[in-house]
Amino acid sequence: MGGVYSLVAVGLSLIFGVMRIINFAHGSFMMLGMFTTYWLYVFLGMDPYLSLLFSIPALFLIGLLVERFVIDKVLSAPEHNQLLLTLGISMFIENFALFLWSPNYRTMDIPYTNKAFTVGLVMISFPKVIAFLFAILLTVAVYYFLKKTDLGKAIRAASEEKEGALTVGINLKRIYYVAFGIGTACVGAAGTLTAPFFYVNPHVGGIFVITAFVIVVLGGMGNFIGALVGGLIIGLAESVAAAFIPGQLKQFIIYLIFIIVLLFKPEGLFGRSSD
């Protein structure tokens, strides 16, 4: 789970870091990723991990279009209006999905998904391991993309110093499309990776994204490594805690941590005080 959380949080963090937008619709995009995988499996019998090849580009494109035609219009609006806008987007997407696909809980029945193996006393399910490995792989890929490629460098420049980036001739608008697209592609991939061992329904994204919000805040808003490490920590803590604490209480504690971090350490655990 930690890997998946990291991937969700990295997408959220990237979007926040570059555009300063808290994306409420992140969970909806994850849900779309899950449904992409689900339907490809149901109709074409496609292997869920192969469907990454479809869900990533599809979500990238959706993210790009949403940024281009909706979010772009409010980039200079007050922050809470941006928040409300992404809330509107998420309401729209999730309820559209509800309308099309009904609120039923669906699960994918894949021969190898209920396999598990044991290491010592711990039982580890096969799809979770795959999800973890893929998620880490993708996160590292995004990291290298941001570090090494020209476009990645431009994205980082834009996130650190908007005016500076503009002066050296970076096309901010384009950066925003791409960054938002990558962010949604990340969460879409996370959806695909989660679908084999979780249920799929129109509101499923919220479960992961609330946790991702906590991670992003913990890791320091917009801090890539923070999101990665935070995701792993929360994922681990959650699996350990699951043995001792009932489900609802677990979420309760996540919210509590969230409020406490917001109040006392809004710049996150990993330094770099916010502006």
Added chain:
Amino acid sequence: MGRYFVHLATTLLFFGYLGMAWNILGGYAGQFSFGHAAFFGIGAFTSSLLQLHAGVNPWIGMFLAGIAGLMVGLFIGYLCFRYGLHGPYFALAMLALAEMLRLGAIQWMSTRYPLGINLPILGDSLLQFQFRSKVPYYYIILIMTTAVLYLTHSIESRRIGLYFKAIRENEDAAESLGVPGFKMKMIAMSISSFLTAMGGTFYAQYYLTLDEEAAFGVAVSIEVLLGPIIGGAGTVFGPLIGAGILEFLSETTRNLLGGRSGIHLMVYGAILIAVIIFLPNGILGGLKSISRRYTRKSEGIQEGYGDA
């Protein structure tokens, strides 16, 4: 037919009322809360449980509910405002608070009230805040809404309203001019949470049944703020107009497309997107800035909020 329209009118006024309560904190003082369900739920639970367990009259319960909401409001307000949470961070903290209460309520109710809380039927009596007909409920919420309308109007026309707006537009500047920011935000929070919690009691008495989703659900928080956002936050009549528009839309879509789940919230989402893009200050805000543009060539003051 008559019943149906009375129900519609009651719902409209009810959301108008909640919207106006939200508006005092969110619209005037500029502190956007995404978690007003916290106060609403506390209110609904307080009066219902007092009535069930201690036989407290619901009218008194309503007042006590307001007090309970106020306490929660002061608590979270103190934390958030003392530590300088603002804008989206305040919104998220409120959302987290409401969700915590919801989860707590689920846990608490799972052993005690697995089927939700049902209030005892005590017959047709003004004293017991229970009626067979829907008409008396309509008059009660009409009175409540009118009172809040008057309250909002008097806030707006007094110094306190100016203080609220000054904080909304630019808190640092307002404080440097001597506006007590923390105190003003706490006052706005108190009024808003008190009124919202009383709305919770009204809800409980109207339906006589209550569960954690109806009380603390995210949907409640969202429906409370949609009205003012669409009608115009920080205006006296905005929340009512917004509530009217939403009611109209949800009824029309229901009639046109049938009761298929998701449709009306999808329309709400679309409307919210459209309003934020085209009328960032809501319908009344939009009308205001148009009329201002025509009366005197826009001089100085821009509508909108200071960037953080």
